[in-house]
Amino acid sequence: MSDTAKTPLEKLEALGLALPTPAAPVANYVPWTRSGNLVFVSGQLPVGPGGAIDPAHKGKLGASVALEAGQAAARICALNLLAQASVAAGGDLAKLRVLRLGGFINSAGDYGQIPQVLNGASDLVAAVLGENGRHARFAVGVAQLPLDAAVEVDGTFEIVE
Template identity: 85%
Template sequence: MTSQSTPAARLEALGLTLPTPAAPVANYVPWTRAGNLVFVSGQLPIGAGGAIDAAHKGKLGAGVALEAGQGAARIAALNVLAQAAAAAGGDLSKLRCLRLGGFINSAGDFGQLPQVLNGASDLVATVLGENGRHARFAVGVAQLPLDAAVEVDATFEVLG
């Protein structure tokens, strides 16, 4: 095995660590498990300081650039992975991503929704390797909590 053969090693190679899973901000749980399936609630691009960077707030196509949206999606996906890891006993190698969903806070005429969500998809695929290949959806919405540019949710299978 190479040093980058595990999800933890791939995260480290990217210079990333899983954040502490965020507590819910309303009446829901951050994840729920049914058998081997884990459903992760929508995660925002909340950074290490516990806040959303100003570059990751607002509407894509109306003040937020594509690259900033991709960065927001990447941070939100890292938060999704943290929740999924918690559901799998802390072990990312036990996870297979089945579906990733993205809500993009966007102007009505913004058409690059799939490209924004690539920030999340690319991270999940890189960290989980073959187990990170997933189905997905990306939809534009009029507003998101805390004026976040992106919100990401996912469904995982816990292996073994």
């Protein structure tokens, strides 16, 4: 089977990844909402198996967290985003098109590689969804994130039939 014929789940598997169980909200919000064919996924943290954030993915970029660890954290956030969006799409990643990703990077005030950190998320959704993974985005540095996470990513998706 050629790479272009692979399904998103097969592409995930080829990357050595699988969709995690979507995380439950930790406050008074829902993990995603749908309006027509649009799905808005709440910010996802780099929560791994077991519901914890790896210590390497906690803290500030440009201080205690290196660029590569930030990119890995963003990748986990994107995986968690895809898990949430998959639920909204009835479990079929092939029905998803990413419209926009938003990245919040817990960073030191003078950190200059904020866009490169979010590339971890952008690269993953593009690898898994192909052309449907191409998206607009923003990336901003922030003073603090929940649970001292290094990265948080939210997303807007379209369900394509």
